[in-house]
Amino acid sequence: MADTIIAAEDPSARSAPPLPSDSVIVVLGASGDLAKKKTYPALFGLYRYDLLPKGIKIVGYARTKMDDADYKKRISSYIKTPGAEDEAKLKEFLALTSYVSGQYDQDESFQVLDKHISEIEGYPDESHRLFYLALPPTVFTTVSQHLKTNCYPKKGSARVIIEKPFGHDLESSRELQAALRPIWSEDEIFRIDHYLGKEMVKNILILRFGNEFFNASWNKSHISSVQITFKELFGTEGRGGYFDTFGIIRDVMQNHLLQVLTMIAMERPLSFSAEDIRDEKVRVLRAMPVIDPKNVIIGQYDKSPDGTKPGYLDDPTVPKGSRCPTFAAIVLYIQNDRWENVPFILKAGKALDSAKVEVRVQYKDVTSGIFKDIPRNELVLRIQPDESVYIKMNSKLPGLTMKTSVTELDLTYKRRFSNLHIPEAYEALILDAINGDHSNFVRDDELDASWKIFTPLLHYLDQNEDIVPVKYPYGSRGPEFLDDFLADHGYSRELDGLYQWPTTRANGKI
Structure with missing residues (x-):
């Protein structure tokens, strides 16, 4: 494994405090290409270098019906492990992950997701959740509304990562932002442009x-x-x-x-x-x-x-x-x-x-x-x-x-x-x-x-x-x-x- 240097973090750059230990990352669209090719390999890369919060849990959510073994097989197929040390790390990483199948437009599905998250969280009185929407923008608003209604922490913090495209012109972009604004505060939204x-x-x-x-x-x-x-x-x-x-x-x-x-x-x-x-x-x-x-x-x-x-x-x-x-x-x-x-x-x-x-x-x-x-x-x-x-x-x-x-x-x-x-x-x-x-x-x-x-x-x-x-x-x-x-x-x-x-x-x- 190559050496790495991690610069001391500048606290003044933060807009919010770091996620604490025992937080949960929820990858919505976990069975899609983006999640498999980019999101999960990136999460594993951070885990390899001990950069994820201690006790983190990662939950995949998608409409595809599959058991735990199939889910982990899909994840691991896109993660490169050139050596035995990485293979051991991958097994540890997979142990942190779990999967919930559900729809994107039904409260009942998100209630099942919320129950699962609550069972694996390390905090009895508060929750800290990061939702990664590896989804088409056509469902951003619907999914956000159901997350806010069913999975938003009553006490703690939430933040959401949203992938491009953020609309296809000025009007559609403004419509999307207007739809998301009542659901997430600007401090909670992380609009990702990977460049x-x-x-x-x-x-x-x-x-x-x-x-x-x-x-x-x-x-x-x-x-x-x-x-x-x-x-x-x-x-x-x-x-x-x-x-x-x-x-x-x-x-x-x-x-x-x-x-x-x-x-x-x-x-x-x-x-x-x-x-x-x-x-x-x-x-x-x-x-x-x-x-x-x-x-x-x-x-x-x-x-x-x-x-x-x-x-x-x-x-x-x-x-x-x-x-x-x-x-x-x-x-x-x-x-x-x-x-x-x-x-x-x-x-x-x-x-x-x-x-x-x-x-x-x-x-x-x-x-x-x-x-x-x-x-x-x-x-x-x-x-x-x-x-x-x-x-x-x-x-x-x-x-x-x-x-x-x-x-x-x-x-x-x-x-x-x-x-x-x-x-x-x-x-x-x-x-x-x-x-x-x-x-x-x-x-x-x-x-x-x-x-x-x-x-x-x-x-x-x-x-x-x-x-x-x-x-x-x-x-x-x-x-x-x-x-x-x-x-x-x-x-x-x-x-x-x-x-x-x-x-x-x-x-x-x-």
């Missing part, structure tokens, strides 16, 4: 505000553009029917990538407390005008040039003639003193040439004179895979000439922190919820502000049937005019093409 739990995203605050050489140049005087990119190698692979109801903009950009943008662009918070951090994120969002359709390109992948990979419309689950975008590039602006006229370019797509998520901060050209066409400096934050931070810089090529070469100052996590455990995003966020820290969760006004930026564009695309996504080949970089679009918004790729990232280092080797 905020990723190690490199959590590192942005430290990189920005803990290093003066970054902080001094982090403004419109030095930065030409900021790109935040999400690329996937695969297409919908038979699940296009689900994806088609959202599209790439709703699925990735309005939430994940916009969250990263706020971390990149925000002002220094007064403290690391949850509300101070979220206040600054909201200020960034409120300084952003709605998206101009002229600053958007959308695409939809077609079959690969060799015909081995199908196009999006070849997926039998996709509606015939769908205009759903599988690729988008969107330019946003922030109207404040720091970022005026600096383009923030969000790019996301499926069936592209590589799989990565990164932030690319490109600096302005150096003063001309002794240099001609020297490449721009770039700061790159690789969020996944192979977390790294590197600065592309110009250096003299060793030898008897004054030729320049693009090289890098490189922090690749696999090499620098090879013996440390990098937690999965869900591990980090569930631990935050247990500790009562809202810093990396989405606040209601933050959600509202983000939908205000995107909703006019989404309605414009949905309602104008003559707007059809541009086709791009499966396995390409995206639409063929992408480079021209980026160049029109200040990004220099021609000079960028002189540089190649050393792939052996990206694999953790020297």
Whole structure:
């Protein structure tokens, strides 16, 4: 097992006290893919490192009828145990779990759940419960109402983790929040966007505000553009029917990538407390005008040039003639003193040439004179895979000439922190919820502000049937005019093409 370092917790970051010993975590939707692939592996990861409260109990709840053995078999099938020590830990973890079958719209089912929880709780007079809704948003309100009526502690505390999507536009988001508001207080709600739990995203605050050489140049005087990119190698692979109801903009950009943008662009918070951090994120969002359709390109992948990979419309689950975008590039602006006229370019797509998520901060050209066409400096934050931070810089090529070469100052996590455990995003966020820290969760006004930026564009695309996504080949970089679009918004790729990232280092080797 890899060594791990757990930083001392900052109590000022908490919005609520940590869950005490003998608390209960209830995973609703326990038989679904999200719970099996993300929630339970994350809970086990925390248990491996003794980060769960002492005496914790974990209860699964779903409509699927199964006995205790089947339930635990399902959980364990998605948990990796590379060694005997982990196998022993898994047996201990499974002993903490139990399962209740019931409906999502019947008081009687939730009363059975409440009775089961009460029987395994360690407190006779009070209860401390964390409800994880690994469920579709269509049942959030119904389930919440039944939990509040039947399973809410009469004395103690309750908190609830809610998964995205939080609506599909501003109106539906407000309807969802209005329905949840009488049931849960804002302090009890933890709206999870798993990108905020990723190690490199959590590192942005430290990189920005803990290093003066970054902080001094982090403004419109030095930065030409900021790109935040999400690329996937695969297409919908038979699940296009689900994806088609959202599209790439709703699925990735309005939430994940916009969250990263706020971390990149925000002002220094007064403290690391949850509300101070979220206040600054909201200020960034409120300084952003709605998206101009002229600053958007959308695409939809077609079959690969060799015909081995199908196009999006070849997926039998996709509606015939769908205009759903599988690729988008969107330019946003922030109207404040720091970022005026600096383009923030969000790019996301499926069936592209590589799989990565990164932030690319490109600096302005150096003063001309002794240099001609020297490449721009770039700061790159690789969020996944192979977390790294590197600065592309110009250096003299060793030898008897004054030729320049693009090289890098490189922090690749696999090499620098090879013996440390990098937690999965869900591990980090569930631990935050247990500790009562809202810093990396989405606040209601933050959600509202983000939908205000995107909703006019989404309605414009949905309602104008003559707007059809541009086709791009499966396995390409995206639409063929992408480079021209980026160049029109200040990004220099021609000079960028002189540089190649050393792939052996990206694999953790020297």
